[in-house]
Amino acid sequence: MSTxxxxxxGRKFDSVVALEKVNLHVRDxxxxxxxxxxxxxxxxxxxxxxxxxxxxxxxxRVGTREVVAPGPDRxxxxxxFALFPWKSVYDNIDFGLRNKGVxxxxxxxxxxxxxxxxxxxGYERSFPHQLSGxxxxxxxxxxxxxxxxxxxxxxxxxxxxxxxxxxxxQEELVRLARVNPRTVLFxxxxxxxxxxxxxxxxxxxxxxxxxxxxxxxxxxREAEHWNSLPRIEDVMDLESFVHLRTMIWKSLREEKVxxxx
Amino acid sequence: MSARSSRRPSNxxxxxxxxxxxxxxxxxxxxxxxxxxxxxxxLPSPAAVAERMFFLIDHPxxxxxxxxxxxxxxxxxxxxxxxxxxxxxxxxxxxxxYGLLDDIVSPVFNALRFIAPIxxxxxxxxxxxxxxxxxxxxxxxxxxxxxxxxxYRGAKFVEPKFLEAAHxxxxxxxxxxxxxxxxxxxxxxxxxxxxxxxxxWQSLVGAELIVASSGVGYMMVQGQSAVSTPTVxxxxxxxGIVGYCVDLGLxxxxxxxxxxxxxx
Amino acid sequence: xxxxRRRILVGCCAALALVGFWTFSTSFSSFISHxxxxxxxxxxxxxxxxxxxxxxxxxxxxxxxxxLRLVILGFLVAVAIGAPLGILMxxxxxxxxxxxxxxxxxxxxxxxxxxxLAILWLGLGDGAKIMVIFFAAFVPSVINSHxxxxxxxxxxxxxxxxxxxxxxxxxxxxxxxxAMPMIFTGLRLSLQASWTTLVAAELVxxxxxxxxxxxxxxxxxxxxxxxxxxxxxxxLGWATTRLLDVxxxxxxxxxxxxx
Numbered sequence: 198m199s200t201x202x203x204x205x206x207g208r209k210f211d212s213v214v215a216l217e218k219v220n221l222h223v224r225d226x227x228x229x230x231x232x233x234x235x236x237x238x239x240x241x242x243x244x245x246x247x248x249x250x251x252x253x254x255x256x257x258r259v260g261t262r263e264v265v266a267p268g269p270d271r272x273x274x275x276x277x278f279a280l281f282p283w284k285s286v287y288d289n290i291d292f293g294l295r296n297k298g299v300x301x302x303x304x305x306x307x308x309x310x311x312x313x314x315x316x317x318x319g320y321e322r323s324f325p326h327q328l329s330g331x332x333x334x335x336x337x338x339x340x341x342x343x344x345x346x347x348x349x350x351x352x353x354x355x356x357x358x359x360x361x362x363x364x365x366x367q368e369e370l371v372r373l374a375r376v377n378p379r380t381v382l383f384x385x386x387x388x389x390x391x392x393x394x395x396x397x398x399x400x401x402x403x404x405x406x407x408x409x410x411x412x413x414x415x416x417x418r419e420a421e422h423w424n425s426l427p428r429i430e431d432v433m434d435l436e437s438f439v440h441l442r443t444m445i446w447k448s449l450r451e452e453k454v455x456x457x458x
Numbered sequence: 459m460s461a462r463s464s465r466r467p468s469n470x471x472x473x474x475x476x477x478x479x480x481x482x483x484x485x486x487x488x489x490x491x492x493x494x495x496x497x498x499x500x501l502p503s504p505a506a507v508a509e510r511m512f513f514l515i516d517h518p519x520x521x522x523x524x525x526x527x528x529x530x531x532x533x534x535x536x537x538x539x540x541x542x543x544x545x546x547x548x549x550x551x552x553x554x555x556y557g558l559l560d561d562i563v564s565p566v567f568n569a570l571r572f573i574a575p576i577x578x579x580x581x582x583x584x585x586x587x588x589x590x591x592x593x594x595x596x597x598x599x600x601x602x603x604x605x606x607x608x609x610y611r612g613a614k615f616v617e618p619k620f621l622e623a624a625h626x627x628x629x630x631x632x633x634x635x636x637x638x639x640x641x642x643x644x645x646x647x648x649x650x651x652x653x654x655x656x657x658x659w660q661s662l663v664g665a666e667l668i669v670a671s672s673g674v675g676y677m678m679v680q681g682q683s684a685v686s687t688p689t690v691x692x693x694x695x696x697x698g699i700v701g702y703c704v705d706l707g708l709x710x711x712x713x714x715x716x717x718x719x720x721x722x
Numbered sequence: 723x724x725x726x727r728r729r730i731l732v733g734c735c736a737a738l739a740l741v742g743f744w745t746f747s748t749s750f751s752s753f754i755s756h757x758x759x760x761x762x763x764x765x766x767x768x769x770x771x772x773x774x775x776x777x778x779x780x781x782x783x784x785x786x787x788x789x790l791r792l793v794i795l796g797f798l799v800a801v802a803i804g805a806p807l808g809i810l811m812x813x814x815x816x817x818x819x820x821x822x823x824x825x826x827x828x829x830x831x832x833x834x835x836x837x838x839l840a841i842l843w844l845g846l847g848d849g850a851k852i853m854v855i856f857f858a859a860f861v862p863s864v865i866n867s868h869x870x871x872x873x874x875x876x877x878x879x880x881x882x883x884x885x886x887x888x889x890x891x892x893x894x895x896x897x898x899x900x901a902m903p904m905i906f907t908g909l910r911l912s913l914q915a916s917w918t919t920l921v922a923a924e925l926v927x928x929x930x931x932x933x934x935x936x937x938x939x940x941x942x943x944x945x946x947x948x949x950x951x952x953x954x955x956x957x958l959g960w961a962t963t964r965l966l967d968v969x970x971x972x973x974x975x976x977x978x979x980x981x
Contacts (some may be wrong), residue, residue, distance in 0.1 A: 202814065221969075247884060248883075248884075249884070250881070251882055266845035267880070267883040267886075268883075268884070268886050269883045269884065269885055271884070272884065272885075273880070273881070273884045275881060277877055277878070279878055279880070280878040281895075281896065281899070281900075281972070282883070282976055283899035283900070283902070283976045284895075284899075284976070285976075292885050292887070293885035293886060296885055296887050296888065296891060297892075300835070324976045326976070326977075326978050327978075340885070345900050348780040424969075466814050466815065467815050467819065471816070471819070472815070472819040473819075475816055475819035475820040476819050476820065476822065476823040477823075478820060479819075479820040479821055479822075479823050479824050480823050480824060482824075483824045483827075499842070500843055502844070536915050557725075561728065561729045561732035562732055562733075562736045563736075564733065565733035565734075565736060565737055566736060566737065566740060569737075572959055573952055573955070573956045574914075574917060574918040574921055574922075574955065575918070576834070576918055576921050576922040576925065577921055577936065577952045577955055578952075579922075579925060579936075579940075579957075580925070580936045580937070580939060580940035580948045581759075581945065581948060584943065584945060584948070585810050593791060594792055617798050619917070648861070659832060660832040660833070660834060660918075662833040663832045663834045663835050664832075664918075667834065667837055667838070667922070667926055668922075668925055668926060675835070677835075678838040679838055679926075681838065681844050682839075685841070685842065687842055690838045690839050690842060691839070693835070693838070694831050694836070694839065697830075697831060697832060697835050698827070698830040698831040698835075699830070701830045701831075701832060702830040705830070
């Protein structure tokens with residue numbers, strides 16, 4: 198089972214309490230987005246699921262096992278892409294597979310498949326600096342996907358892209374998720390992005406962060422057949438979408454206002 | 459958590475490992491020399507070296523005590539370095555400002571600068587014998603390039619908007635150089651001074667090995683001729699300590715100027 | 723005319739003026755006596771002598787080759803040990819904590835200060851020279867490799883962990899390429915230090931090599947030969963540095979081509 202469970206998770210940095218009593222359960226093959234004001238600790242949550250950081254109290258579990266170290270079963274897509282500049286696109290994607298000990302014939306096959314899905318065919322030999330931001334992030338996603346990870350952790354993956362590219366990537370991610378569903382934890386600032394992509398949206402309070410509210414999007418998406426609309430603008434035009442978005446916005450606003458006070 | 463403990467080592471661990479390293483180092487040294495595995499001519503025990511060093515502090519060898527040798531060395535080092543800075547920094551600034559001066563001096567400078575400072579020693583010997591001029595010249599050759607280059611870079615790459623502001627405020631050339639170019643280049647200049655000081659110190663040691671009649675380098679060469687390894691090692695330790703202190707002082711100055719400029 | 727061309731013109735004029743002044747003051751006037759600084763014709767004579775019959779027991783090529791061999795040998799041994807050491811120190815904080823205090827004891831000692839000790843240990847032969855070159859080239863390699871690894875941005879290191887890279891793979895495929903630019907800076911500094919140290923060591927005492935030429939010329943009071951030897955050292959130093967530059971540009975094919 199590929200679930201992610203945060204149980205009463207707390208995190209202190211010296212004397213600063215970043216997270217307190219975070220409780221969240223991501224179900225198998227569910228896409229959950231966490232939104233919240235800057236500095237609320239949402240990235241820290243993701244890093245703990247990845248094994249790049251550890252809770253001061255409480256436990257973080259993936260499946261039934263507690264997270265103790267990073268690994269390819271919990272693939273991460275970073276905001277700044279983190280593609281190795283000295284490796285070609287092909288070698289970047291190949292890296293994780295080699296570390297897992299996958300035999301070479303199978304590696305070639307899997308890489309070819311993922312390149313096709315991510316529209317990267319023809320760019321195998323290119324180096325990251327030769328690609329645009331959007332393409333680099335596609336390689337990063339490919340690099341994570343090719344590992345067939347138990348869970349996929351995405352840390353504001355489209356934050357470094359310009360607005361138009363971001364929209365296109367969101368559409369692509371939805372297409373990918375439909376073809377290859379997987380448990381995903383997605384961190385973002387963008388409320389619209391969260392509503393468009395996720396099954397459930399978790400709203401985090403400002404520091405010390407905890408999950409304030411969880412909004413169910415999936416039922417509404419299925420009821421209103423958002424998936425039948427190919428373009429993101431059409432979905433964002435729907436009244437149901439706007440309603441959800443505004444609701445989440447308001448909830449976030451409270452956090453911002455309190456912060457300022 | 460098991461994995462967590464293998465992450466960042468604690469300060470205590472760092473301390474312990476550091477001390478452990480030092481213990482291994484001195485232990486090996488003492489062991490090799492103490493158990494006669496290496497003859498004392500090659501590796502005197504740490505105790506023998508310490509003993510010799512204390513001896514040299516009071517008793518002259520090769521013409522002077524250790525502190526006196528150090529002072530001689532520092533004296534000529536100071537002179538050579540001051541000369542390099544006093545000529546190099548203003549010249550660099552003016553070269554950064556006046557393109558014509560730059561065009562004239564640069565080619566000559568670039569041709570000469572690849573000559574290792576130590577290569578000037580034969581000429582220094584020829585011109586100054588074993589007098590104090592020799593080492594000073596070699597120190598100058600070592601310290602001069604960084605002082606010049608950094609002052610030059612600092613002046614040349616001053617943000618144009620500062621110069622524009624100065625011009626619109628009616629400042630003449632000299633005033634701009636002194637009141638805008640110089641202050642703006644200070645971080646670069648101080649950096650250059652630091653590198654120059656290091657290179658100058660290295661050049662000093664080299665020069666003193668060959669063309670001096672006093673100073674720590676000279677003492678070491680005499681120690682080598684007399685096959686007194688503890689003397690040679692004492693000299694190396696003294697040089698290391700002084701060099702470190704000089705660099706520390708300049709590093710502090712560098713950090714100070716950066717803090718004042720808000721560059722940190 | 724354009725700035726660039728003016729620069730070249732002025733540079734040439736200045737150089738010519740300098741050579742002219744040099745020739746005039748040494749040959750035609752007694753402004754600078756011959757014993758102090760050689761005139762161009764004298765330098766030419768000295769160059770011919772050492773190029774042909776030889777000087778200080780060998781001709782120019784033999785001396786140069788001798789020096790070059792020592793530099794390359796000392797340099798290669800120093801980098802082969804120093805760069806991996808620096809990389810390991812960058813990779814493991816524990817290893818770094820263990821080695822750094824000892825390294826800090828060695829580091830402030832200027833490379834040339836090892837010369838008397840080297841002579842005590844290994845005499846005036848090649849071995850002593852290589853030892854000194856080793857200590858000179860070792861330190862910059864360690865420092866720069868270490869700094870290079872530490873300078874790698876954290877998200878690359880995290881990506882490597884997430885992608886499951888274990889120890890040796892992580893070092894070979896992430897740390898080394900990531901630190902490459904700074905490793906080469908260290909190599910360049912090491913090479914420079916190697917040449918400086920070799921010349922100094924040979925000046926103190928040697929049986930062959932360009933430093934020995936300098937030494938003998940100085941004792942013979944033969945300034946023209948001194949100049950020839952200095953020029954030879956500078957030329958070899960420049961050539962080896964250029965070679966390193968070429969190797970560097972080949973070693974990092976992933977960098978965007980510089981304009």
